[in-house]
Amino acid sequence: MKHREGTFLGVRNTKIFFQTWLPEDDTSGVVLIAHGLGEHCGRYLNVVNHLVPLGYTVYGFDHIGHGKSEGAREFVKTFEDYTETLNIYLQKVKTEHPDKPVFLIGHSMGGLISCYYLLDRADDFQGAVISGPAITVPDNITQGTIVTAKLFSKLIPKLGMLQLDANDISKDPEVVQVYLDDPLVFNGKTPVRLMAEMLKAMIRVNQEMEKISLPLLLFHGGEDRLAPPIGSKNLFQRAGSVDKTLKVYEGLYHEVFNEPEREQVLSDLAGWLDAHL
Numbered sequence: 001m002k003h004r005e006g007t008f009l010g011v012r013n014t015k016i017f018f019q020t021w022l023p024e025d026d027t028s029g030v031v032l033i034a035h036g037l038g039e040h041c042g043r044y045l046n047v048v049n050h051l052v053p054l055g056y057t058v059y060g061f062d063h064i065g066h067g068k069s070e071g072a073r074e075f076v077k078t079f080e081d082y083t084e085t086l087n088i089y090l091q092k093v094k095t096e097h098p099d100k101p102v103f104l105i106g107h108s109m110g111g112l113i114s115c116y117y118l119l120d121r122a123d124d125f126q127g128a129v130i131s132g133p134a135i136t137v138p139d140n141i142t143q144g145t146i147v148t149a150k151l152f153s154k155l156i157p158k159l160g161m162l163q164l165d166a167n168d169i170s171k172d173p174e175v176v177q178v179y180l181d182d183p184l185v186f187n188g189k190t191p192v193r194l195m196a197e198m199l200k201a202m203i204r205v206n207q208e209m210e211k212i213s214l215p216l217l218l219f220h221g222g223e224d225r226l227a228p229p230i231g232s233k234n235l236f237q238r239a240g241s242v243d244k245t246l247k248v249y250e251g252l253y254h255e256v257f258n259e260p261e262r263e264q265v266l267s268d269l270a271g272w273l274d275a276h277l
Helices: 041-054 080-096 109-124 143-155 173-181 192-211 230-238 262-275
Strands: 002-009 015-022 029-034 056-061 102-107 127-131 160-162 216-221 244-249
Touching (some): 015 041, 015 080, 041 056, 041 262, 080 109, 109 127, 160 192, 216 230, 216 262
Parallel strands (some): 029 056, 029 102, 127 216, 216 244
Antiparallel strands (some): 002 015, 015 056
C-alpha cells in the first residue's frame, strides 16, 4: 500500500488536509470518504485496510474546522462550506483518475454532507455508500434547543451548545478510548452556527430525497443513538434511485466500521462496490 498526504485550498482559500491510500498495482475503483462531526479522515483505516488490497484507491480529507484542516473547530459560515470543498476535492480526484469510477462514502455528518451534495450532483459519482447519516434530528434534541440554536447562530455563532457522548460511537470500549485520546478529534461542544446549518441541511434533504438517483447503499446500526436509524429507512424508501440497498445491523452502534462485527460490514461494502464497478 502506498500513502501520501498534503493540502489543497477549499472554500475561501482555507487550507484543507487530505490523505490518499493506493494499491501497489492498478486501481480498479476510487473511493472518497466524507467523515463525521468532530473527527477526521484518519479514523477510517479499517475501511482503507480492507479496500486497498482489493484494488481500490481511497481518498479522504478533513472537513474545514476538523482534524488537520484550517478553520475554527466545527465552525462554518454556511453548510455549503462542506459541500463546495467536497466538490473541489472531487475534481482533484477525478483529474488523477479520469477513467476510473468514483464512489462516495459518507458517515454521520458526512452522510448529511453527502446527501445534501447528491441532491444537486448525483451524476458526479458512480454510486454512494451512506453510513449512519445525520439526516434526522435525534430524540434528545428538544424544540427549545433548536429554536435557541437558530437565534444564537446569528448573535453568538461560535457559542458551544451540545456535546456528543463518546460512549455512543461503538460498543467497543477500546474504540471509545482511542477516540477520546485522539488529539485530532474535537470533543468540545458544537457551535450553534453549525447546529443551525445542519438543521437547515436536514430539512432540505428530507424535503427533496427523491432527487437522489444514483446507486445507493445505506448502512445503519440498529442501536445507533447519535443518528436515528429512521433516517436511513426514510431515505431508502424515498430516494429516487432504482438501485438501492438498506442494511440495518441489529445491535450495532453508530460507527459500524468500528464495531466488533465490522468484518461483516466491510465485506458487505466491498461486495457492493465490486458489483458496481
